[in-house]
Amino acid sequence: xxxxxxxxxxxxxxxxxxxxxxxxxxxxxxxxxxxxxxxxxxxxxxxxxxxxxxxxxxxxxxxxxxxxxxxxxxxxxxxxxxxxxxxxxxxxxxxxx
Numbered sequence: 439x440x441x442x443x444x445x446x447x448x449x450x451x452x453x454x455x456x457x458x459x460x461x462x463x464x465x466x467x468x469x470x471x472x473x474x475x476x477x478x479x480x481x482x483x484x485x486x487x488x489x490x491x492x493x494x495x496x497x498x499x500x501x502x503x504x505x506x507x508x509x510x511x512x513x514x515x516x517x518x519x520x521x522x523x524x525x526x527x528x529x530x531x532x533x534x535x
Contacts, residue, residue: 439473439527440493444486446512446520448479455516458508470499482518489527496524 459477466472466488472495477486490496499505512520 439530440490440496441525441527442488442490442496443523443525444484444488444520445523446484447518448482448484448516449518450515452515454511458511462505462508465502465504466499470502471495472499484517493524 463475466475471491473489473491475486475488477484490499
């Protein structure tokens with residue numbers, strides 16, 4: 439399993455941003471096999487972690503034409519800066535939920 443960790447300093451997040459987040463989340467799950475996705479914002483900091491079965495799924499998601507448009511809007515207005523890390527999950531521990 440792999441995880442994509444997106445860390446950002448937010449910019450102007452308008453109504454269009456909220457709509458795009460919903461579209462991107464659904465696209466990731468429905469078309470590219472995203473296993474889980476969680477995002478948290480605190481002040482100007484945002485972190486989103488998504489989980490994937492393979493790096494190929496992540497690459498296909500990254501190159502999706504709708505996602506490319508979202509990335510462009512992100513650079514132009516929604517984020518002041520961001521970092522993306524792709525990591526392989528080697529172990530997982532769990533306590534009953």
